Amino acid sequence: MATRRKPKLAVWKFASCDGCQLSLLDCEDELLAIAGAVEIAYFAEATSAFVKGPYDLSLVEGSITTAHDAERIRNVRAKSKALVTIGACATAGGVQALRNFADVEAFTSVVYAHPEYISTLGTSTPIAAHVPVDFELRGCPIDKGQLIEVLSAFLAGRKPVTPAHSVCLDCKLKGNVCVTVAHGTPCIGPVTHAGCGAICPSYDRGCYGCFGPMETPNAAALSRELARHGMSRDQIHRVYRTFNTAAEPFREEAERHGS
Amino acid sequence: MTSSDRAVLTRDGLDALIATLAADGYRVYGPTVRDGAIVYDDIAGVADLPAGWTDEQDAGSYRLKRRDDDALFGYVVGPHSWKKYLHPPRRRLWRAAKTEEALTFTAEPEPAERFAFIGVRSCEIAAMAIQDKVFAVGDYADPQYRARRDGAFVVAVNCGEAGGTCFCVSMKTGPHVMSGFDLSLTEIERGDLPVYLIEAGSDAGRDLLARLPCRPVEANDITAADAAVAHAAAQMGRTLETDGIRDLLVNNPDHPRWDEVAARCLTCGNCTMVCPTCFCTTTEDSSDLDGGGAERTQRWDSCFTLDFSYIHGGSVRSSSKARYRQWMTHKLATWWDQFDTSGCVGCGRCITWCPVGIDITEEARAIRSDLTRETKP
Numbered sequence: 072m073a074t075r076r077k078p079k080l081a082v083w084k085f086a087s088c089d090g091c092q093l094s095l096l097d098c099e100d101e102l103l104a105i106a107g108a109v110e111i112a113y114f115a116e117a118t119s120a121f122v123k124g125p126y127d128l129s130l131v132e133g134s135i136t137t138a139h140d141a142e143r144i145r146n147v148r149a150k151s152k153a154l155v156t157i158g159a160c161a162t163a164g165g166v167q168a169l170r171n172f173a174d175v176e177a178f179t180s181v182v183y184a185h186p187e188y189i190s191t192l193g194t195s196t197p198i199a200a201h202v203p204v205d206f207e208l209r210g211c212p213i214d215k216g217q218l219i220e221v222l223s224a225f226l227a228g229r230k231p232v233t234p235a236h237s238v239c240l241d242c243k244l245k246g247n248v249c250v251t252v253a254h255g256t257p258c259i260g261p262v263t264h265a266g267c268g269a270i271c272p273s274y275d276r277g278c279y280g281c282f283g284p285m286e287t288p289n290a291a292a293l294s295r296e297l298a299r300h301g302m303s304r305d306q307i308h309r310v311y312r313t314f315n316t317a318a319e320p321f322r323e324e325a326e327r328h329g330s
Numbered sequence: 331m332t333s334s335d336r337a338v339l340t341r342d343g344l345d346a347l348i349a350t351l352a353a354d355g356y357r358v359y360g361p362t363v364r365d366g367a368i369v370y371d372d373i374a375g376v377a378d379l380p381a382g383w384t385d386e387q388d389a390g391s392y393r394l395k396r397r398d399d400d401a402l403f404g405y406v407v408g409p410h411s412w413k414k415y416l417h418p419p420r421r422r423l424w425r426a427a428k429t430e431e432a433l434t435f436t437a438e439p440e441p442a443e444r445f446a447f448i449g450v451r452s453c454e455i456a457a458m459a460i461q462d463k464v465f466a467v468g469d470y471a472d473p474q475y476r477a478r479r480d481g482a483f484v485v486a487v488n489c490g491e492a493g494g495t496c497f498c499v500s501m502k503t504g505p506h507v508m509s510g511f512d513l514s515l516t517e518i519e520r521g522d523l524p525v526y527l528i529e530a531g532s533d534a535g536r537d538l539l540a541r542l543p544c545r546p547v548e549a550n551d552i553t554a555a556d557a558a559v560a561h562a563a564a565q566m567g568r569t570l571e572t573d574g575i576r577d578l579l580v581n582n583p584d585h586p587r588w589d590e591v592a593a594r595c596l597t598c599g600n601c602t603m604v605c606p607t608c609f610c611t612t613t614e615d616s617s618d619l620d621g622g623g624a625e626r627t628q629r630w631d632s633c634f635t636l637d638f639s640y641i642h643g644g645s646v647r648s649s650s651k652a653r654y655r656q657w658m659t660h661k662l663a664t665w666w667d668q669f670d671t672s673g674c675v676g677c678g679r680c681i682t683w684c685p686v687g688i689d690i691t692e693e694a695r696a697i698r699s700d701l702t703r704e705t706k707p
């Protein structure tokens with residue numbers, strides 16, 4: 072059997088905290104298998120040795136917040152055969168998309184001693200708003216099991232199994248007791264995309280929506296329920312204003328509960 | 331029924347029942363308190379049962395409460411059902427391995443473990459019988475399910491009280507356990523601690539009963555047991571009118587009530603997960619990074635997901651209205667066409683565990699009452 076050339080993998084960072092690309096390094100048990108299956112050609116967080124493009128698979132972390140990055144992502148796209156965005160920043164704009172609903176100059180004037188040096192856009196937008204994306208992997212951060220699934224699926228030429236149903240389904244598959252129904256704890260799992268393995272409800276806490284909206288979220292109906300469980304209008308506004316705040320269903324629901 | 335079919339057990343006798351089943355090689359599952367609910371899990375003895383606990387249930391609400399007695403079965407059904415053992419949430423179907431020489435497939439072996447279920451309610455036995463029609467008979471019987479089901483030893487319990495979302499009387503599935511059990515228990519008050527009227531429903535049950543420390547039945551034991559079940563039957567938290575329900579739902583796909591329920595429905599799928607008869611699954615394939623191995627897993631799916639009705643080009647049931655209508659109409663109406671039974675046993679789980687408290691009995695009633703009004707002169 073002829074040895075196939077190993078696919079070249081690149082990992083790119085835009086506006087983000089690095090947590091998602093670190094999930095790749097966090098794949099301790101599988102890291103050798105990954106290194107055996109792909110040539111890690113560009114991964115600044117792991118190695119300063121760079122192999123020139125084009126790349127077979129680019130994993131892109133982070134959102135677009137500067138004119139420079141808006142240009143850079145086009146360049147990354149141009150030299151990538153497949154481009155997969157990883158994490159809430161890359162798929163929804165991240166927590167930094169809170170700027171979309173505020174005045175960025177007001178922020179920079181307070182935060183920086185010399186705001187005149189700051190050159191930034193008024194918005195934080197997902198990668199798919201700028202270039203075509205082949206697959207989006209949700210989460211803040213992404214789940215490393217799902218990352219391995221995406222890599223395995225890419226290598227096998229099959230569709231990754233990352234279901235878009237609610238977190239509730241994963242809770243029930245695990246046998247979790249519903250924190251809302253049994254404890255009265257507000258939880259946005261019913262409108263949130265599965266993928267984390269229902270971590271928070273497994274530890275008796277409500278879901279924070281780290282994986283963004285599920286496929287058909289009915290946030291308006293859930294908000295009525297959150298209010299019944301004691302959340303104020305402002306609390307409901309804030310529960311959607313987190314890592315996926317610019318994802319349309321969450322943006323809209325936060326706005327409906329705006330002060 | 332002969333005298334050898336019935337006896338009375340004390341709490342110690344019940345402990346002996348659990349120990350004997352374990353000694354006979356069964357993995358014993360039963361109700362136990364965990365995370366603020368009564369769930370089904372491994373039990374080693376009576377000490378693991380929810381002594382002195384009860385549950386208060388309503389649409390979208392479940393709360394554990396202390397009882398003022400030491401009853402072991404003084405509650406109804408919780409978030410789990412026995413289907414998690416007979417029809418597990420996830421199970422591998424096969425594995426494949428690729429070498430230079432060959433591609434080999436290995437089917438998952440049939441389970442060797444036998445289960446004993448303690449505290450199975452009448453509605454749950456009805457649910458098992460419904461899943462049997464799906465998995466255990468016909469040309470496409472599932473050998474894995476059959477192995478689990480055939481090996482299972484069922485210790486039923488008659489309900490002494492009903493829950494806030496129970497409606498087994500409407501569905502004619504309870505509360506009195508009539509068949510489908512090896513042994514059945516009825517908890518009755520006698521002095522400080524309750525005792526258990528135990529009845530055999532199979533040869534295996536009779537054999538086991540003969541090995542347990544028990545006393546003969548007295549007339550007032552029977553009276554007390556009958557009174558307990560009658561009390562539960564009179565206490566149903568919900569009712570569902572089933573007369574003509576198949577035609578009622580099948581003939582009204584455009585009733586405005588479907589839009590109203592769709593505005594509330596989260597399409598989260600909780601109702602289908604907790605339902606003891608919902609049986610749908612999907613398959614998920616995985617492959618190793620090095621391409622040397624692959625496997626296929628079956629997992630519970632829900633008719634509330636888009637993937638469920640996805641065919642080439644898109645999902646057939648894209649609206650939540652279409653999905654809720656599909657679920658309820660199948661459960662209460664077209665299940666009859668498919669399996670000659672209702673798909674609902676009146677356990678109330680879908681009502682209790684719906685995060686927004688959608689009530690299947692209320693939805694059916696709304697459609698019916700509207701039509702009744704319209705047809706009046």
